[in-house]
Amino acid sequence: MTDKPSVHSIIIDGRKIINECNKIYDGLGFISANNSSRLLMDYKDEHPQSYWEILEYVFGDDGLALNLFKLELGADVDSSSGTEPAVKRFEDEPADVRRGAGFRLAADALKINPELKIDMLYWGLPHWVDSPQKDIDKYRMRYKWFKETLDAMYDVYGIKVSYITAGKNEREVEPEWIKYISRRLKEERTGRYDYGTIMIVAGEGVGDWKISRMMLEDKELMDAVDVVSSHYTSFIDDDTALLRDRYGKKVWLSEGSAPMKDAVVTRDKDAIHGGIGGITGTLDIASRITKAFTEGMTMYEFQPVISAYYDGVSYYPKQLITANKPWCGAYSIDSGYYMALHFARFIKPGWKFIDGACYGDGIMGGDGHAMVDSVYNYITCADDKTGDYSVIIVNNSEKKLSYEIKLSGMTKKSEPLHIWQTDDSKYFAYMGSVCPDNGMSGITLEPFSMVTLSTLGISVKEYNDRAGCDEIMHLDYCDNFDYADRDKNYLPRYMTDRSGAFEVRNGVLEQCINYDNKGTEWGATPDPVTTFGDDRWQNYSVAVDVLLAQDRDIHDEDNYVGVCA
Numbered sequence: 001m002t003d004k005p006s007v008h009s010i011i012i013d014g015r016k017i018i019n020e021c022n023k024i025y026d027g028l029g030f031i032s033a034n035n036s037s038r039l040l041m042d043y044k045d046e047h048p049q050s051y052w053e054i055l056e057y058v059f060g061d062d063g064l065a066l067n068l069f070k071l072e073l074g075a076d077v078d079s080s081s082g083t084e085p086a087v088k089r090f091e092d093e094p095a096d097v098r099r100g101a102g103f104r105l106a107a108d109a110l111k112i113n114p115e116l117k118i119d120m121l122y123w124g125l126p127h128w129v130d131s132p133q134k135d136i137d138k139y140r141m142r143y144k145w146f147k148e149t150l151d152a153m154y155d156v157y158g159i160k161v162s163y164i165t166a167g168k169n170e171r172e173v174e175p176e177w178i179k180y181i182s183r184r185l186k187e188e189r190t191g192r193y194d195y196g197t198i199m200i201v202a203g204e205g206v207g208d209w210k211i212s213r214m215m216l217e218d219k220e221l222m223d224a225v226d227v228v229s230s231h232y233t234s235f236i237d238d239d240t241a242l243l244r245d246r247y248g249k250k251v252w253l254s255e256g257s258a259p260m261k262d263a264v265v266t267r268d269k270d271a272i273h274g275g276i277g278g279i280t281g282t283l284d285i286a287s288r289i290t291k292a293f294t295e296g297m298t299m300y301e302f303q304p305v306i307s308a309y310y311d312g313v314s315y316y317p318k319q320l321i322t323a324n325k326p327w328c329g330a331y332s333i334d335s336g337y338y339m340a341l342h343f344a345r346f347i348k349p350g351w352k353f354i355d356g357a358c359y360g361d362g363i364m365g366g367d368g369h370a371m372v373d374s375v376y377n378y379i380t381c382a383d384d385k386t387g388d389y390s391v392i393i394v395n396n397s398e399k400k401l402s403y404e405i406k407l408s409g410m411t412k413k414s415e416p417l418h419i420w421q422t423d424d425s426k427y428f429a430y431m432g433s434v435c436p437d438n439g440m441s442g443i444t445l446e447p448f449s450m451v452t453l454s455t456l457g458i459s460v461k462e463y464n465d466r467a468g469c470d471e472i473m474h475l476d477y478c479d480n481f482d483y484a485d486r487d488k489n490y491l492p493r494y495m496t497d498r499s500g501a502f503e504v505r506n507g508v509l510e511q512c513i514n515y516d517n518k519g520t521e522w523g524a525t526p527d528p529v530t531t532f533g534d535d536r537w538q539n540y541s542v543a544v545d546v547l548l549a550q551d552r553d554i555h556d557e558d559n560y561v562g563v564c565a
Helices: 040-046 048-059 102-112 135-157 175-187 210-216 219-224 238-245 263-269 282-294 335-344
Strands: 007-013 027-032 068-073 117-122 163-168 199-206 227-231 250-257 299-303 321-325 330-333 363-365 370-372 377-382 389-395 401-408 417-423 426-434 440-445 449-454 495-499 502-505 508-511 529-532
Touching: 007 377, 007 389, 027 102, 027 335, 040 048, 040 102, 048 102, 048 321, 048 330, 068 102, 068 135, 068 163, 068 299, 102 135, 135 175, 163 175, 175 199, 175 219, 199 210, 199 250, 210 219, 210 227, 210 238, 227 238, 238 250, 250 282, 282 299, 282 335, 282 370, 282 377, 282 389, 282 449, 335 417, 335 426, 335 449, 389 401, 389 440, 440 449
Parallel strands: 007 401, 027 068, 027 299, 068 117, 117 163, 163 199, 199 227, 227 250, 250 299
Antiparallel strands: 321 330, 363 370, 377 389, 389 449, 401 440, 417 426, 417 449, 495 529, 502 508
């Protein structure tokens, strides 16, 4: 005889809606960095139907309707899974935002969601930006880089930036630089629009909130920063809570993981957790999100949303959608996408959290970012204009969990609650509705599952991917880099750069980074490498015609080319 599960109460009181502006839900975010968006440009050129379907799934109202797009301001150095090209490799070079995928993708995303907010962050630094000896001169060069990029984004794509994340990704906080760029933007008189309206995000450490103590000790820094941020932690500290509650600062989880398991493979190998449970699985990520919102954060940014690079890079698999077969237009919607729908379809930016109806009992552990010892995790958000509300509950445990929902002071306390469920056997499935009886209703969650209950009656939608058209890339294959028929300036077909910058120039593939213009590292960049093709190829050979550098003072051992199959 099994024990009857205990009942946990969720008390939803309309009089406890949290109204402070800095605590209102800001949405979910998309980070385009580390070369993760690169192959999407090949989809756009050769399989535009797949490309626009993917973007609709990510930015459209019936999809994730993501509210923030953060792109890496590249420096031609490895930022963990590949390189993003620098828009300015030399000080006197005009900023070129046509390089790479990030700016192009942002422009297309804005066509689908014109309200999308754009953020910009740097990892490495172009050589010329970091070459001065004095800090103040470095700041001047850095600002020139940022400002001319802002100008070019507007001139080429009409993009206006809403946020600048003022700091080097996951490195030491530079308070003087943060104050400098904030001051210069407010003083700017030659921008394409009012750059003084751009808000500053700062922090960006891995699981720490060092920026918060610095702001409490420095009034100018406090005034400069609008949003306090951290990566891969669902918990804030006392200093950050003070910034949030007393000084009205927003708090964001500005880089969070997507699921890092292939749900289908895991389901076959993990009899306990199945495909979506366990550390770094889909439900672990859902628990991290709910806990972060319970702690008072208002934004969760996925890194990445789409893996549009090849399987062998660092951190793969780690995505909501896989799109790395551009020769046939195949892509797959992974379990994490359906998890994100539980939030995106039922909580909209501007909705408000309800005090006492958000809870999480897990602690950080496992891989350093995971939620462990977690049983009860849920959040509740409401639209105080319409009276609609949604409850998201996550069960990343082996137990059945029963909940009792008690309503008080809610204008729609008698409205039916529509139920959507994800577990190992079904993703984002509509399970009907329940009508609260005298302001009360109950639900039991199966082990390793999550549900959303909402007064919003959204239409049932089929989310169909193109995984079934996954053809092996045809051999024989040859590329002479004559791209007269393609709307591309620099991007070689099907290639993603692990390091360096491989660009098509005058009908040849040129590696553009040398010892005289290599940027300042974020981590460590190997010698230039680009990757290409289908890793399912067998019984084949590779040949290239090459020309080594002729006009530079380069040691013979450093002037080489290699080919690997």
